[in-house]
Amino acid sequence: MAIVKFLLSLPKKAWHWLTSMRTALALLFLLALGAIPGALLPQRSLNADNVADYLANNGKVAEIYDKLQFFDVFSSTWFNAIALLLFISLIGCILPRSVEHYRAMKQPPVRAPKNLKRLALHGEGSVEKPLAEVEAEIAQALRGWNVAKYSAAEDRAGVRSVAAEKGYAREFFNLMFHLGLVGMLAAMAIGRFVYYEGQVIVIASEREDVNSQFCTTATANFDSFRAGVLFDGTGLNQYCIEAHNFKADYLPNGQAESFRSDISYAQGEQIFADPKTWTHTTLKVNHPLRIGGDRVYLQGHGFAPTFTVTWPNGESRRQTVQFRPDDLTFFLSSGVMRFDPPAGMYPDLFERRQQQLTIQGLFAPTAEWSGANNELLTSAYPALRDPAVAIDIYRGDHGLDGGSSQSIFALDPSLIHSGQLQKIERVNLSEGESVTLDDGTKVTFEGAEEFANYQVSYDPTQLWVLIFTVGALLSLVGSLVVKRRRIWVRYREVTPTVTFVETAGLARTDRAGWGEEYQRIHRRILALPEPEDDDE
Known part of the structure; x- marks a missing residue:
């Protein structure tokens, strides 16, 4: 049991x-x-x-x-x-x-202890006023306090008394602080169930052959996307953004001072209008665009080199593809481009695949050459001042039709090791320079565009988190400022014109500043003069 x-x-x-x-x-x-x-x-x-x-x-x-x-x-x-x-x-x-x-709060203040002299704050004296006037003065001195009157029969010492208490708001603020914490936790927890966040790289360019638009019509349009468990992918706020440019200001040592990107955006029926009529704005770091409940942040940037491949029959292909910044200070970047030859040159599909070109290498926005023959490329500055590339060119099947995914920034090494791709050229090119391959194909480096990395975030509980956080902080300040204290006053008639008064005070929390307040009330009840200033 x-x-x-x-x-x-x-x-x-x-x-x-x-x-x-x-x-x-x-x-x-x-x-x-x-x-x-x-x-x-x-x-x-x-x-x-x-x-x-x-x-x-x-x-x-x-x-x-x-x-x-x-x-x-x-x-x-x-x-x-x-x-x-x-x-x-x-x-x-x-x-x-x-x-x-x-x-x-509903209970009256407790009765005075039997012996008030035991309390640290205590005072007594006689005042030449009738009992009724003293009672009125006590009521005036304790205005704003929670006051309870006790008769002589109710008082522990058998004398008329008044009990007063103040500072109930301290506990109220304390409770509100903890409620604010609970609210923050609840709001953040709910937000994790319904939020979504996606990132996308958009090449910021005015060139017609470059796609600089992005629409939030599907999660597949993002480069990376994550969401809460209650988000099924169908509730995206739909709008379109067009990136016109990306601008950065740098210090002489290459440190970024500011980022900004001029964009246009449209929502609803405006999406189908001429993009020139879309709303224009400028995104800056920590200054997002708020649209449809989403926040669109400008997070970072990089460079997208442009190459043109011209085959012996005169046909050409031009691509601008983002490279990955490996050095986030001076933006030495690496990446890959893949080109298919014109269909008319190789009617046989297998033969056409064997003639695919792949370019892999480094890009520097401001080239600096080093090494024995000045063949090693590094970047000396993050701005686009003197772009150059150091590339390897491969011919063969680049494997995109094989069904397996590949990185957009690096080649699969197994394609090279197996001989599926064969290196045919290694060359360094500055803007406008070309290299001609063994079959007469010409590869030209035409410069670079800048890309911007945008982040789209949605969290409907963000405002509630802010409200609960501010409420909790204000409540914390209130709980520290407000002091809980009590005061008791006993009084009895000595003669019809003289009344004896005894007072005592008790701080239920921190006593700092309570002594001065108690003395002011004590002096007022007993009609005592204010103490002289020691500095006078």
């Missing part, structure tokens, strides 16, 4: 433990501690490539981190479990305390 009672009492004890303020503080500390790996280690949700590199370079330690979900901290089981327990703990703390605080 005793074991059964013990087992039955466990849920109640567990609930009391979970809903204690001490437990809530411990869980809040654990949540902050658990967020540290998310700040120090790469996260898959932000950059899966960085996680893969970390796993490849750190061996067994990285594998242990992966098993502990340190690369997926904010979506991990243990982090969400701590957050859920903290949420339950805060609710369990707040609701009972809210009921108790409401009841306490």
Whole structure:
């Protein structure tokens, strides 16, 4: 029987433990501690490539981190479990305390202790006023306080008394602070279920042969996309954006000073109108475009070299493809371009595939050459001042028809090792320069355009998170400023014109500043003069 009672009492004890303020503080500390790996280690949700590199370079330690979900901290089981327990703990703390605080506000202030002289703040004296006038003065001095009068029969010392209390708002602000925390957690949790976020690279150019438009009509239009579990991919806010340019200002050392991008956008029926009639605006870092409930951020940029391939029959193909910035300071970038020959040159499909061209190499916006024969390309500045490329040109089947995906920034090494692609030229080219291949095909480097990286974010709970956060901060300030204090006044008639008054005060929280307030009330009731200023 005793074991059964013990087992039955466990849920109640567990609930009391979970809903204690001490437990809530411990869980809040654990949540902050658990967020540290998310700040120090790469996260898959932000950059899966960085996680893969970390796993490849750190061996067994990285594998242990992966098993502990340190690369997926904010979506991990243990982090969400701590957050859920903290949420339950805060609710369990707040609701009972809210009921108790409401009841306490309805109760009159407690009667005065029998011996007021034991309190740190105490004073007494006689005032030459009738009892009625003293009562009126006490009422005026304690205006704004929660006051209760006690008769001589009710008072512990058998004398008429007044009990007053002030500072109930301190506990109210304290509760509102915790409610704000709960609201923040709830809003962020709901937001994680319904949000979506996508990134897309758009070449910012006015050239007609370059597609500089992007429409949010489908998730497939994004280069990367992630969303909450309740988002099914069909609720996108639909609009179109056209990137006209990307501009950056740099310091002499190459450090970026500002980014901006001039764009046009359209929503609804305006999408089908002439793009020249679309609404124009300028995006800047941390100054997003807000449209249809979405926020469109300008995140970064890079360069997209332009190559033209001219075959011996005179036909040509021109491409502008973004390269990946490997050096984020001076933007030395790497990438790949793939060209199919004209269909008329090779009627046989197999033969045509064997004549495909692939260009792989480096691009520098401001070329700097080094090495024994000045053949090593680096970039000396991030702006587009003297563009150049160092490229390898391959001929053969580049494998895009094989059914397997390939990186847009690098060749699959197995295609080279197997001989499916064969290198036919290695060359360095400045803007406007060309190279002629062994079959008469001409490859020309025509310069580069800049691309911009845009991020589209949707989170309908963002405003609520802000409201709860501001409310919690204001409530925290209020709980620190407001002081809970009590004051008691006993008075009795000595003669019809003389009344004896005894006062005492007690600070229920911090006593700072309470002594001065108590003395002001005491002097007013006893009609005492104000103390002289020591500086006079």
